[in-house]
Amino acid sequence: MTAWSQDTLTLLAHAVHYALVAGGLIGLGWLLVPHLVTLHAPGSSRPTALGEHELRVAALRSAAATGRLATLAPPAAGVVVPVRSAAARPAAPEATLLLPLAIVASTAAAGVHAAMGPLHFREATLFGLFFATAAVAQLGWTALALRSVTPALLRVGVALNLGCVVLWATTRAWGLPLGLMPAPEPVGPWDLAAVAWELGVVAACAVLLRARPPTSYAGLRLPAWVDWHRGARAVAVASVLVLLMLSLSGAGG
Incomplete structure (x- = not known):
């Protein structure tokens, strides 16, 4: 492989890596800032479903105590009585937790491979191609x-x-055969992060396969951020921050 093609692949790998980090930061800002502004805006508080329920229960108890339970008037015209529809029910944990975890972890692991690609291209073209392919x-x-x-x-x-x-x-325990890597490589922060994310993808996908029969995947889609399980949102935020810190520190590369 010529020096020009190596330089081109190196630039592409860096571009992919930093695009993922920048995209993650922009995405977090776009998702979190409006939510936080709305949460803390004056007049944004509203009664919860539990509070409304307690008020209704108190009214029924008062009516029963005074003998007016059978004569309670129906809601006035134009008053909307909230009814929980099927669409408003909580989504299955496969959609709100496992699928977001798998997608976030796969994207983060790809960011690591893109970041480490240039270093391995300088070491050996075969290694660089593996990281780019991964x-x-x-x-x-x-x-x-x-x-x-x-x-x-x-x-x-x-x-x-x-x-x-x-x-x-294998590369950390024994190296690689055929002279590709005669001695084991040391463990570093980049590869530890990548392995953690890859194991996250494996675990999430395996649990998804066990949780659903093969014929029930038609409606499984990634939900909106606000509908994600809090654990999935925490992992997404942590993943972006870890990638950012590794990128700024230059650890391992």
Whole structure:
């Protein structure tokens, strides 16, 4: 591979990595800032469903105590009585927790592979190509999961990320055969972060496969951020911050 092509691939890898970090920061700002502004804005508080329920119960008890329970007037015309519809019911944890975790972790792991690609291109073209391929594969998996989730896609997520973890463990314990890596490589913060995210994808996909029968994936889609489980939102925020700190520190690369 010529020096020009190596430089081009290095620039592309850096561009992908920093685009993921910048996109994550912009996305967090876009998602969190309006929510925080609305939460703390004057007059933004409103009675909760529990408070309304307690008021209704108190009214019924008062009517029963005074003998007026059977003569309670129906709601006046124009008064909307809140009724919880099927669409308002809490979404299944597979959609609000597991799927966001898998998508966030896959994207973050791709960011690590893109960031470490230039370093490994300088070490060996084969290593650099592996990191570039891994980043593209993980980003591609994320894009497909955002469109439609199928059992086959979840199995690919397990195989892809578990394969990366096994290869990482091999290089840290023994190196690689055929003279590719005669001695084990040291463990660093970048690869520890990548392995943690890859194991997260494996775990989330495996639980999703066990939680749903093969014929029930038609309606499984990534919900809006506000509907994510708080654990998934915390992981998303932490992932962006970890990628940012690693990028600013230059650790391992």
